Amino acid sequence: xxxxxxxxxxxxxxxxxxxxxxxxxxxxxxxxxxxxxxxxxxxxxxxxxxxxxxxxxxxxxxxxxxxxxxxxxxxxxxxxxxxxxxxxxxxxxxxxxxxxxxxxxxxxxxxxxxxxxxxxxxxxxxxxxxxxxxxxxxxxxxxxxxxxxxxxxxxxxxxxxxxxxxxxxxxxxxxxxxxxxxxxxxxxxxxxxxxxxxxxxxxxxxxxxxxxxxxxxxxxxxxxxxxxxxxxxxxxxxxxxxxxxxxxxxxxxxxxxxxxxxxxxxxxxxxx
Amino acid sequence: xxxxxxxxxxxxxxxxxxxxxxxxxxxxxxxxxxxxxxxxxxxxxxxxxxxxxxxxxxxxxxxxxxxxxxxxxxxxxxxxxxxxxxxxxxxxxxxxxxxxxxxxxxxxxxxxxxxxxxxxxxxxxxxxxxxxxxxxxxxxxxxxxxxxxxxxxxxxxxxxxxxxxxxxxxxxxxxxxxxxxxxxxxxxxxxxxxxxxxxxxxxxxxxxxxxxxxxxxxxxxxxxxxxxxxxxxxxxxxxxxxxxxxxxxxxxxxxxxxxxxxxxxxxxxxxxxxxxxxxxxxxxxxxxxxxxxxxxxxxxxxxxxxxxxxxxxxxxxxxxxxxxxxxxxxxxxxxxxxxxxxxxxxxxxxxxxxxxxxxxxxxxxxxxxxxxxxxxxxxxxxxxxxx
Numbered sequence: 001x002x003x004x005x006x007x008x009x010x011x012x013x014x015x016x017x018x019x020x021x022x023x024x025x026x027x028x029x030x031x032x033x034x035x036x037x038x039x040x041x042x043x044x045x046x047x048x049x050x051x052x053x054x055x056x057x058x059x060x061x062x063x064x065x066x067x068x069x070x071x072x073x074x075x076x077x078x079x080x081x082x083x084x085x086x087x088x089x090x091x092x093x094x095x096x097x098x099x100x101x102x103x104x105x106x107x108x109x110x111x112x113x114x115x116x117x118x119x120x121x122x123x124x125x126x127x128x129x130x131x132x133x134x135x136x137x138x139x140x141x142x143x144x145x146x147x148x149x150x151x152x153x154x155x156x157x158x159x160x161x162x163x164x165x166x167x168x169x170x171x172x173x174x175x176x177x178x179x180x181x182x183x184x185x186x187x188x189x190x191x192x193x194x195x196x197x198x199x200x201x202x203x204x205x206x207x208x209x210x211x212x213x214x215x216x217x218x219x220x221x222x223x224x225x226x227x228x229x230x231x232x233x234x235x236x237x238x239x240x241x242x243x244x245x246x247x248x249x250x251x252x253x254x255x256x257x258x259x260x261x262x263x264x265x266x267x268x269x270x271x272x
Numbered sequence: 273x274x275x276x277x278x279x280x281x282x283x284x285x286x287x288x289x290x291x292x293x294x295x296x297x298x299x300x301x302x303x304x305x306x307x308x309x310x311x312x313x314x315x316x317x318x319x320x321x322x323x324x325x326x327x328x329x330x331x332x333x334x335x336x337x338x339x340x341x342x343x344x345x346x347x348x349x350x351x352x353x354x355x356x357x358x359x360x361x362x363x364x365x366x367x368x369x370x371x372x373x374x375x376x377x378x379x380x381x382x383x384x385x386x387x388x389x390x391x392x393x394x395x396x397x398x399x400x401x402x403x404x405x406x407x408x409x410x411x412x413x414x415x416x417x418x419x420x421x422x423x424x425x426x427x428x429x430x431x432x433x434x435x436x437x438x439x440x441x442x443x444x445x446x447x448x449x450x451x452x453x454x455x456x457x458x459x460x461x462x463x464x465x466x467x468x469x470x471x472x473x474x475x476x477x478x479x480x481x482x483x484x485x486x487x488x489x490x491x492x493x494x495x496x497x498x499x500x501x502x503x504x505x506x507x508x509x510x511x512x513x514x515x516x517x518x519x520x521x522x523x524x525x526x527x528x529x530x531x532x533x534x535x536x537x538x539x540x541x542x543x544x545x546x547x548x549x550x551x552x553x554x555x556x557x558x559x560x561x562x563x564x565x566x567x568x569x570x571x572x573x574x575x576x577x578x579x580x581x582x583x584x585x586x587x588x589x590x591x592x593x594x595x596x597x598x599x600x601x602x603x604x605x606x607x608x609x610x611x612x613x614x615x616x617x618x619x620x621x622x623x624x625x626x627x628x629x630x631x632x633x634x635x636x637x638x639x640x641x642x643x644x645x646x647x648x649x650x651x652x653x654x655x656x657x658x659x
Contacts, residue, residue, distance in 0.1 A: 108625045109624070109626035130313070137380055138344070140380040140381070141379055143383035152624065153622060153623045172309065172343040172344050199379055203370075203373070203375055
């Protein structure tokens with residue numbers, strides 16, 4: 001959904017499912033990462049995927065974006081079962097998606113502008129100058145105006161992350177997947193990124209799926225979430241992160257959302 | 273109908289512009305239709321022409337009542353207008369634009385553009401480019417000399433038992449560069465022996481001197497070709513692998529981690545590789561020589577009715593300790609050159625995936641060129657010494 005039409009359908013869009021996951025199980029051989037995952041992402045939501053390190057958040061994203069087939073279960077995009085359709089049909093769905101990978105994954109032999117222009121010119125018939133203008137806009141939105149001619153090896157880790165977010169937004173996708181977008185960013189850049197995500201949601205109706213540990217971002221932008229548990233290997237909580245903080249009884253979730261503050265700190269040895 | 277009286281259907285057409293002048297100094301830019309990536313966006317020069325027609329215009333406003341769906345292409349267009357107005361000192365107001373558009377434009381302008389000169393815009397003179405190239409070559413030579421010096425220091429520390437590396441690494445590299453190279457060395461050397469025998473037999477047959485095929489193959493293989501072919505194989509196989517491995521470590525900051533942990537990369541990474549190839553190359557060359565002689569024997573015995581015993585006697589008679597020694601010495605030197613080139617290019621690798629590819633290619637080319645140059649020097653040296 002783009003611009004004005006999303007505004008008109010705002011109320012309807014909040015409850016309109018765009019991605020539905022049913023009984024998803026992810027495994028590497030016999031090693032089950034997560035099982036029986038069932039959740040819905042509504043159009044226009046900022047959906048947070050939370051959990052401890054190594055619980056399978058990035059693997060879940062890979063299952064949703066076509067990089068890894070689930071061991072079991074289904075993924076629906078607008079009622080189409082993603083893994084049951086032909087590959088060419090899956091590609092059609094993937095064109096509606098933008099992905100930002102945890103490490104950035106910028107193409108190192110291309111400048112930042114070329115990284116974005118490659119995607120734009122692959123799917124749209126526009127000339128070089130227009131593609132460059134669009135690439136410059138995307139970089140400006142993430143605070144990298146003027147860095148068009150820089151190569152990934154010439155910028156810092158945090159800047160690479162922002163550039164990869166700009167690339168994910170190349171085609172103004174309906175759905176954005178962001179894997180640890182604010183990891184490695186300074187607080188101001190992280191705040192700017194949160195503002196950008198909120199702006200994309202309100203201005204362009206983009207649905208954003210964010211994998212993150214950053215509590216500040218989780219509470220400021222997330223309006224729905226799931227919590228993946230490493231031990232039970234399934235979802236142990238879901239809902240608005242602020243409500244989870246107020247109402248959730250699960251100790252693991254509370255520890256995560258309060259950064260461990262909900263448990264007494266370890267006592268010094270020898271203290272009575 | 274919309275508030276401005278435009279038919280609502282206009283929103284579903286392609287992007288369009290129109291201009292209205294309610295006052296002498298005010299221009300209203302009316303945006304119509306759907307502004308999406310891939311649609312034929314009106315040229316920016318339409319606005320500039322409108323402004324140039326009337327120099328009294330000092331304010332621009334917008335009317336988006338006829339605007340349909342929009343995406344980034346509208347934002348880029350509006351930012352161009354904003355930049356133009358700033359240059360021409362024309363006041364621009366954003367009321368009349370959708371709130372989402374205003375917010376995205378503000379976000380795109382919130383961090384000032386970096387003013388560093390873009391490298392693609394600099395045009396250098398021929399003299400400057402030649403100078404930069406020469407400076408680069410000189411820098412590369414200096415780097416190579418420094419590298420060789422550091423290897424020498426590391427080797428001295430090795431001889432005095434102070435070098436820091438893992439013996440398990442050395443043994444693993446010996447296995448990878450020695451035992452695992454036997455199949456490819458066998459194939460290439462056998463074929464080289466075959467080729468030498470065939471090519472030599474063309475001339476020797478004219479004089480009824482086919483038996484000398486054995487001498488020709490033996491001397492050629494043992495003195496030079498065995499070492500050269502093995503060196504070239506190892507350059508493409510092992511030298512490239514060294515460059516790729518060390519280059520990838522550069523990209524992943526593993527070498528930085530070694531330095532900060534107090535483990536000198538020259539001793540930990542480079543030294544075991546040079547020692548491994550210096551030890552294995554003579555052994556592989558001996559093996560290659562045997563395979564080459566076998567290849568020649570297949571042609572001699574199979575194609576020219578030379579008896580096996582006859583062939584082997586001729587081979588033994590043509591070889592001297594000096595010939596064998598020259599070949600083994602050459603292979604020892606080639607081993608050091610291949611390992612040095614591979615490790616040097618790996619250490620020089622910059623931090624990107626394409627740089628690793630470039631380092632690998634450069635390692636192979638440098639190794640092969642070094643082998644040929646070394647062969648020439650050794651040949652000239654042997655000539656001077658009369659051996």
